[in-house]
Amino acid sequence: MKASRSTQLFWIAGAILIILYALIPVFWIVSLSFKAGDDITNKQFLPTVWSWENYKTVFASDLFTTALRNSVGMSIIATTISVILATLAAYAISRLEFPGKRLVLGVALAITVFPVIAIATPLFNLWRTIGLYDTWLGLIIPYLSYSLPLSVYVLSAFFREIPWEMEQAAQVDGATAWQAFRRVIVPLAAPGVFTAAILTFFAVWNDFVFGITLTSSEAARPVPAALAFFQGASQFSQPTAPIAAAAVVVTIPVVILVLLFQRKIVAGLTNGAVKG
């Protein structure tokens, strides 16, 4: 009994340590975002006075609000397209025999490890020539080229886990291939679809490299890139506190998403990892 209690304490202490390690920077950002004016130099962890000033600044600035709109819009569009295409592609890869199947999966994996910066510069030139520079589409396309292979990979692992018989039963019951897919396979792969969707959303939401390289104005610039263009209240003050406020604002949707889909993601990640 005694030994087990001390190991329990050890684990609890360890867990608290790790959680603190992960959360202190987050608290620091939150705390910064509530420090008004010169309060950021107060040499304390907490603000002297809690103030919404930075949030007001941030939302009053067109730079941020349009960027937020861009980010939300592009993330949702890219995620939706990516998940739909990846679901169909992964299904084909896991169910059909066709020449070059291994090649497709291999290339998909290779693309996900390709450094983003390596294609950003060529795209910059290409997009300027064909007029996609500084547009939503100009960003969504490269987002898809990165998120699709990853989603295909995650989802094909899921589809492989679904017994063939499920589909065959549906066919015998009178379903067309499409009905079997939609009524049986997709619902069963839902945790995988959620995982792929969330991974894609995070990747697009956090993108900085494409956002900064392929935009020049507020027309398409996403939040992470826009933060770099922030200015302080005066020319001479650093915009640290407003940036912190903006960072908190863009973190909130991510936190909400994770909390909302926590159980599905965990099921998804472990399923994919253990059985895939």
Next chain:
Amino acid sequence: MSAIEMRNIVKEYGDGFKAVNDVSLDIADGEFMILVGPSGCGKSTLLRMIVGLEDITSGDMLIGGDRVNEKAPRDRNLSMVFQNYALYPHLTVFENIAFPLRLMKGISEDEIKRRVSEAAGMLELNEHLDRKPANLSGGQRQRVAMGRAIVRQVNAFLFDEPLSNLDAKLRGQMRTEISRMQRRLGTTTVYVTHDQTEAMTLGDRVAVLRRGYLQQVASPRELYEQPVNMFVAGFIGSPPMNFMPAVVTGDRLKLPFLEVGLPSSAAGQVSDGQLLIAGMRPDHFEDARLLDPVKRERGAIFRARVDVTEWLGDSQYAYLPFESNPEVAKQLADLAAELDSEALRTQLIISIDAMSRLRENHEGEFWADTDRMHLFDPKTGINLTRDEAAAADLASLEQEELADRRGELAK
């Protein structure tokens, strides 16, 4: 409801393996047909070709007179119960059963409700309709799978070893359930199993497959009493038929323990000194002391040492070891391996009266019903003593029964 006809069906898999070879089989409208054979003999493959989940390499498959080779499963209007049930885990029991109906056009919600509750009622699933398959017991899942199969009007039911995942007691229960259901609905049924009891009790006729080849199609009784070859004889019956070396000497036949007259049916087909294999079922023996005097007339009496006895309350088995001929021993070992049974020792397993007080390691006096003995050619395995007239009698009996049942249903 429809008849199913197979003409020279062949299945060759992508790797060149021929799983089903030239199978021709007619299943009558309303008939309950069993496909049986050792594992890997192509039963599932044949069933899956009927339902359309496997392409037919050559031959014709006719359902209700129409050739269906090129038809997709959904156009064949069959229903199937899979070995591991293949229930839809994301749907409730109700929705699982309703699934085939939802795919049909023009059925009202009320009609779906009515049909599902009718099927569920027949299978006693009514209080589980809102549960998910994951929360059900094995027997309940099995019943949901059956519910899904019977909820619509189909040409035939197909079962692929539906009871093999259940424990023995439940299996017995479900067996009678399936039988009752099929009799009540009168739907043509093809049922794959490797279980003796299911094969013998459920079907009107049983088709025995071996390595993709059809061996014999007959009523259970005919398979048991008039098998066409050693494979069928050894496969049907539990405990299995005893096989012994038998040497022809003039018009006599020498077996371990006893000598009998050469059966007239075999007389023309064998030569003097030829080695044959004799097959006798365990219940063709008896402890001579407990024998009905009427029977004594027609059999032969012999003495043998009892190795082991097994008393089961209502029945009793005795094991009588004998010296075998090496050629026959090898033949029997091959057969045993093919039938998935342990390599048989050369011993007779005989069923004797449970009252018998035979003692292990002592000699006893036994009676053998030698009239019912079969003789097999050791090379080809062909049954030399099959009584075609008796077989035809049994077949016509079976036909009458099926016709009777159809008449009952029509009323």
